[in-house]
Amino acid sequence: MQVFKAMLKVMRKRFPSALVYIIVFITVSVMVTKASTKDNKFEASTLDICVFDEDDTPESRALVEFLGKSNDIAEIKNDRKAITDALYYKRINYALVINGGYAEKLKAGETADLFGSYHLDESFSTVYISQFLDEYVSSVNAYLTMGRSADEAIAATEEALSQETQVDMLRVDKAGNSHFSVDFSGYFRYMPYILISVILSVVCLALITMNKKDIRYRTNCSALKNSSYTFQMFFGSFLFVFCIWLILIIIGAFLNEEMYTGRAWLAVLNSFIFSMVIAALAVLISSFEPKDNIMSLITQITGLGMSFFCGVFIPMEMLSSGVKSFARFLPAYWYVRANDMIAEIEPYSLNDVLQCYLIQLLFAAALIFVTLLVRRLRYSSASIGSAVKKAAANS
Amino acid sequence: MFLHILKYELKNGLRTKDLIIWLILFPIGLGICFKVAFGGIYDKTEKFSTIPVAVVEESDNAAFRQVLDNITSADDPFLKVTYADRAAAEKLLDEGEVEGIIFSGDKLSLTVKEKGLPETMLKSFVEQYTVKEKIVTDAISTSPEKAQEVITALTENTASSCKEIPLTQGNPDVYIQYFYNLIAMVAMFGCNTGMHITIQNQANLSALGARNNCSPAHKSVSILAGLAGSFIMETFCMILCVSFLAFVLKVDFGERLWLVYPAAIMGGMLGVSFGFFVGSLTRVGEKAKVALMTAVSMLMCFCSGLMLANMKAIIEDKLPWFNRINPAAVISDSFYCLNIDEGYERFISKLLTMAAITAVFVFLGFISSRRKKYASI
Numbered sequence: 001m002q003v004f005k006a007m008l009k010v011m012r013k014r015f016p017s018a019l020v021y022i023i024v025f026i027t028v029s030v031m032v033t034k035a036s037t038k039d040n041k042f043e044a045s046t047l048d049i050c051v052f053d054e055d056d057t058p059e060s061r062a063l064v065e066f067l068g069k070s071n072d073i074a075e076i077k078n079d080r081k082a083i084t085d086a087l088y089y090k091r092i093n094y095a096l097v098i099n100g101g102y103a104e105k106l107k108a109g110e111t112a113d114l115f116g117s118y119h120l121d122e123s124f125s126t127v128y129i130s131q132f133l134d135e136y137v138s139s140v141n142a143y144l145t146m147g148r149s150a151d152e153a154i155a156a157t158e159e160a161l162s163q164e165t166q167v168d169m170l171r172v173d174k175a176g177n178s179h180f181s182v183d184f185s186g187y188f189r190y191m192p193y194i195l196i197s198v199i200l201s202v203v204c205l206a207l208i209t210m211n212k213k214d215i216r217y218r219t220n221c222s223a224l225k226n227s228s229y230t231f232q233m234f235f236g237s238f239l240f241v242f243c244i245w246l247i248l249i250i251i252g253a254f255l256n257e258e259m260y261t262g263r264a265w266l267a268v269l270n271s272f273i274f275s276m277v278i279a280a281l282a283v284l285i286s287s288f289e290p291k292d293n294i295m296s297l298i299t300q301i302t303g304l305g306m307s308f309f310c311g312v313f314i315p316m317e318m319l320s321s322g323v324k325s326f327a328r329f330l331p332a333y334w335y336v337r338a339n340d341m342i343a344e345i346e347p348y349s350l351n352d353v354l355q356c357y358l359i360q361l362l363f364a365a366a367l368i369f370v371t372l373l374v375r376r377l378r379y380s381s382a383s384i385g386s387a388v389k390k391a392a393a394n395s
Numbered sequence: 396m397f398l399h400i401l402k403y404e405l406k407n408g409l410r411t412k413d414l415i416i417w418l419i420l421f422p423i424g425l426g427i428c429f430k431v432a433f434g435g436i437y438d439k440t441e442k443f444s445t446i447p448v449a450v451v452e453e454s455d456n457a458a459f460r461q462v463l464d465n466i467t468s469a470d471d472p473f474l475k476v477t478y479a480d481r482a483a484a485e486k487l488l489d490e491g492e493v494e495g496i497i498f499s500g501d502k503l504s505l506t507v508k509e510k511g512l513p514e515t516m517l518k519s520f521v522e523q524y525t526v527k528e529k530i531v532t533d534a535i536s537t538s539p540e541k542a543q544e545v546i547t548a549l550t551e552n553t554a555s556s557c558k559e560i561p562l563t564q565g566n567p568d569v570y571i572q573y574f575y576n577l578i579a580m581v582a583m584f585g586c587n588t589g590m591h592i593t594i595q596n597q598a599n600l601s602a603l604g605a606r607n608n609c610s611p612a613h614k615s616v617s618i619l620a621g622l623a624g625s626f627i628m629e630t631f632c633m634i635l636c637v638s639f640l641a642f643v644l645k646v647d648f649g650e651r652l653w654l655v656y657p658a659a660i661m662g663g664m665l666g667v668s669f670g671f672f673v674g675s676l677t678r679v680g681e682k683a684k685v686a687l688m689t690a691v692s693m694l695m696c697f698c699s700g701l702m703l704a705n706m707k708a709i710i711e712d713k714l715p716w717f718n719r720i721n722p723a724a725v726i727s728d729s730f731y732c733l734n735i736d737e738g739y740e741r742f743i744s745k746l747l748t749m750a751a752i753t754a755v756f757v758f759l760g761f762i763s764s765r766r767k768k769y770a771s772i
Contacts (some may be wrong), residue, residue, distance in 0.1 A: 042507060045515040083734055084562045088569060089708035097560070111556050119559035121567035124512040127443045127473070128519065130557045135523050137556045140532050146538045166523045167514075168506045170488055222437045297416050301424045308428035317491060318436045347489050387593045 003210070003219070003229055007236035010206040018198040023134075025194045026251055029187050042167040047093040047125050050076040050086070061105035062154050063136065066161075067096075083118050093125035096133075107150050111137050136161065180264040185343030187252050188267045192274060192312050192332045196303040198244055199278045200285065203237050204295055205285035234283075241279040245272060266353060267342045273360045274335040287374045290299035306332040315341065331363040396612050397620045404624025414588060418632040422581045423639055429577060430644045433468075433570035433662035441569070447475045447493045449484035453500035460499075462524060466516045474520070497521060565649045565734040568727035569704055574646045575727035576701040581636045582662035582726050583692035585629040589670025592621035592686060592765055594681055601681070618764065622671060622757070629663035649734035654742070658733065661749045662726035669722065675764035692723070725749055 049071050051064050064073065074092050076082055086092045095118035102114050115133055117126065139160060143153035187189050208235065209215070219229060249268055253259055259269055286297060309323060310332035316324065325331040338356035340346040402500040408414055438444075450463065463476050477484075477493060479642050484496045488508050495517045503521045507514040527549055534545040594600045596617055598608040607617060637659045640646045648655050698721055700706040707727075711718055718724045729745035736742065 042514070042518075043510055044518055045510070045512045047512075080562065081736070081741070085708075086712075087562070088567065088731075088735060089705055089711070090569060091705075091708050091712070113556070113558050115557040116560050117557050119561050120563065122440070122443045124443050124516065126559075128512065128516050130555060131473075131516075131523075132519065134555060135526065135559050138549060139526060139530060142534070142548050145545050145548050146534050146541055154532070160526045160533075161522070163522060163525055163529065165518055165525065166504050167518050168504065170485065170506055170508045259504045264722050291412075292414050293416055297421060297424075300421065304425060304428050308432040314432040314436065318439055319431065320435055373617075 001232060003224070003232040003262060004236050005232065007206055007210055010209050011202050011236070011240055014202045014205050018202045018244075021194055021197045021201075022247070025190065029190070029251075029255055032183075032186060042169050044070065047071045047129065048091065049094045049096060049129065050074045050083075050092045052078055052095070052097045054100045055098050055102040057103040059150065059154065060098045062158075063098065063102075066136070066158055067132075069162075080118075084120065087118065087120040089213045093123075094129045096129070103150075106137065106140060107144070109141055109144060111141060141214040143391045179265055180262075180343050180346060182343050184256055184264075185267065185339055185345070187255060188271060188339050189312060189336060192278075192310070192335055193273055193303055193307040194248065195244070195271075195275050195278050196306060196332075197299060199241055199275065199282050200299040200302060201296070203240060203279065204286045205235065205292075206240075207233065207283065208289055208295065210288060211286065223324065233315070237283060238276075238279055241275050241282075243273040250314060263342055267339060270335060270338045270342070270353075270357065270360075273357055273364075277331045277360050277367070280364045280371070284367050284371040284374065287371055287378065309333075311336045311340075315345075319335050331360050334359045334363075397616055397623075399626050400612065400617050400620035401685030404621050405627065407590065408624060408628040414628065414632075417584050417587065418581055418629075422577060422636050425580075426574070426577055426636075426640055426644055429573045430646070433573055437568040437570050445472055445475045446495075446516060447477065448517060449477045449479050449481060449487050449493045449496045450482050451484050451496055451498050453498055455498045456501075459503070459524065483618050515580070563735045563737070565736075566647045568647070571646060571648075571734070572700050572704045572707075572727065572731070574640055574644075575730040576696060576699050576723065577634070578636055578640070578659050578730065579662060579694045579699055579723040579726040580692075580701055581632060582629075582659065582666040583669070583696060583723055585625070585632070585663050585666030586673065586688050586692055586693060587685070588625040588628055589622075589667035589672075590674035590681075590684060592618060592625060592671050593622065593674030593760070596764070597675075614764075616763070618761070622667070625667045625671075626664055629667050630660050633659040633663040648730065651733050654733055655730060658729040658742070658746060658749075659727070660727070661746055661753070662722075665726065665749050665753045665756070668753045668760065671760040672756040672763075675760045695721050695723040699727050720752070722749070722752055725752070 017364050049067060051067070051073060053060050053064060067073065074086075076086050076092060076095070083092075083095050087095060097116035097118070099114060101118060105114055111134075114137060117130065119126065136157060139157040140150075140153045144150070148156065169332045202223060220226075249271070256264075281302075285295075290298060309319075310316075310327045310330050311319060316336060319327070324333075334356040337346070338353050341353050341356075452460075463474070466472055466474050467476050477487065479487065481498075484493070485506075487493045488496055488506065491508075492511075494513045495505055497517070498504045498506070503524060505518055505521050507517065530549060531542065531546060535541045581704070595603045596607050596614065598605040612618075615682060634656060637655055641648055641652055641655070669692070670688060673691075674684060697703075698710055701723070707718060707724055710721075710724075719727070725745055725748050729742055729749070732741040732745060
């Protein structure tokens with residue numbers, strides 16, 4: 001097993017750079033899973049609002065306080081540029097100005113121009129808060145029409161607006177026994193990026209090193225059988241891939257705070273199939289023997305490209321249909337699709353999940369087939385012969 | 396002598412594969428990825444659009460139907476209503492065709508699939524309807540003589556109580572930050588070309604350095620020529636990068652695209668001078684310097700928001716001074732100011748900051764590469 005041992009040595013040397021990816025990934029995952037909740041209950045979004053109260057009367061203060069009940073009130077310097085920056089970077093979602101004379105106008109039953117809002121764009125939050133303000137004002141107005149005093153009208157409005165409507169989540173009953181919450185599925189969703197980056201950067205470089213001309217010639221003239229050599233190389237690569245996958249799965253179990261159960265095993269199997277696809281891809285790329293700098297470009301572009309195109313970094317529903325139809329030709333698309341179905345982000349059906357597995361396996365098979373073809377062409381005695389002749393001519 | 400060295404510097408640069416890979420090919424690849432991922436996300440998630448909703452009528456509720464009809468017949472409707480039975484509505488929701496299902500019976504209830512702002516708006520819409528109902532009941536029970544008046548006050552279309560104060564004509568899409576930071580990243584990657592100047596001029600770092608040291612050319616001349624060559628190459632890469640983003644990927648830089656170029660070029664020079672400074676700083680080997688520099692420039696880009704768009708806002712909250720001096724943040728901020736601001740004050744101050752940082756790096760680089768002759772290293 002000399003080849004195998006040598007390969008492990010090379011991989012051990014390359015491992016620290018891969019470790020960076022794993023550590024960053026785990027740190028981010030820990031932060032994300034800590035912030036998430038396991039139950040699938042609806043919570044209304046809270047917005048960050050900053051208020052410039054130019055009226056400063058009990059009425060305006062009552063409004064600010066009421067806004068603060070379901071939203072967060074933020075403090076921003078009253079300066080156009082500071083407000084623009086804060087709105088642009090979403091540190092606040094809405095900048096409200098309560099105009100001077102608000103209380104007077106409200107009591108007089110006027111509804112126009114009570115407020116101003118700094119406007120960057122027509123976003124959901126601006127429409128939402130504007131509607132809320134209109135509602136508030138017209139309710140106060142209605143109570144005033146009934147002959148109530150201003151204080152009573154505001155109190156009654158606040159009471160009326162505080163009613164909560166019951167909101168149900170679709171499939172809330174199923175989420176309890178699916179064993180694979182939407183939040184935890186995020187860990188598996190980001191896994192392709194890490195698998196691609198780690199496997200390509202370590203396995204490819206190890207295979208390229210083992211395949212260097214001098215080393216290969218030396219191995220070829222040894223007593224080692226060719227089939228044994230190939231077997232040891234494959235064994236080494238797949239052992240490494242398996243270990244990386246296992247580490248990620250074990251860490252996942254810790255993040256999940258329990259052993260995988262039920263449907264979560266489907267996600268585990270999904271990630272195993274995907275890592276095999278990437279292992280096959282690594283073997284294919286390395287048979288082209290790219291230089292170190294080209295290799296890191298390939299690693300980056302494959303990792304980032306597949307992640308951006310196939311819905312790893314950005315949910316698939318955000319991608320345009322053109323991108324999605326292109327992504328069908330990439331294995332990560334089927335991985336993410338299966339993962340979404342298992343987490344019930346998409347409607348779940350076991351047959352469709354199996355179909356996604358099958359397509360990924362076909363990708364692996366196709367990659368292995370192309371690898372064999374490339375190796376046969378590049379490493380055949382004829383092409384080696386011509387390479388030797390070329391080298392001799394150059395020297 | 397200056398021109399001679401400059402010529403070879405440029406020839407050398409053109410034949411360096413790393414330069415083409417990391418300053419031209421990689422940004423193009425990453426730019427395409429960003430475009431694919433962030434191109435439509437603002438329109439789909441942030442920008443307001445009509446919210447599709449399914450309504451399941453469990454029993455007859457004419458008043459609610461009337462309200463819905465009023466809303467959907469408006470010019471810019473807030474809701475798009477599809478009436479369906481329960482099974483069909485759940486299928487629509489599951490497939491993402493609608494954001495929620497309103498069950499209208501004696502009491503309204505809502506079913507959604509995700510937690511988000513459109514869902515919260517639907518909840519608020521349903522609540523508004525119940526609020527109106529409550530007000531009318533209150534009116535009938537307390538002052539029935541005014542009930543009709545109250546109903547008219549509630550249902551008539553009043554002018555919006557809120558007047559918008561426009562802030563900017565620029566592109567409000569926050570995801571464009573990624574492209575700003577992509578340019579900043581290319582600028583910072585210029586540090587690799589800057590570092591080669593020192594490597595090629597210091598005898599203990601490369602064979603070329605040894606050769607250059609025993610040539611009769613004055614050290615300051617050869618360093619200046621090297622800097623000039625790196626500036627020219629980096630400028631070329633920056634122009635290519637900005638043009639690719641603006642014309643091929645059609646990224647909207649606001650009204651003043653032509654000013655993006657000088658800002659990007661200044662940024663590139665900043666990157667080169669940063670590399671020149673780090674390269675001349677210590678007597679460590681090339682590999683360690685490259686590692687150090689890549690780590691530092693990636694960290695700067697991270698803090699400026701290359702990986703996480705609101706990183707800069709978080710830092711602005713905690714360490715505002717760091718955003719003023721972090722080169723990557725200054726470069727990407729200059730594009731932001733150009734896009735959002737109407738005047739030029741902030742843009743010019745960003746350019747001046749870049750120029751100042753560049754000058755400091757070049758000066759320090761010269762100081763520390765002085766007197767590093769065979770006798771002293």
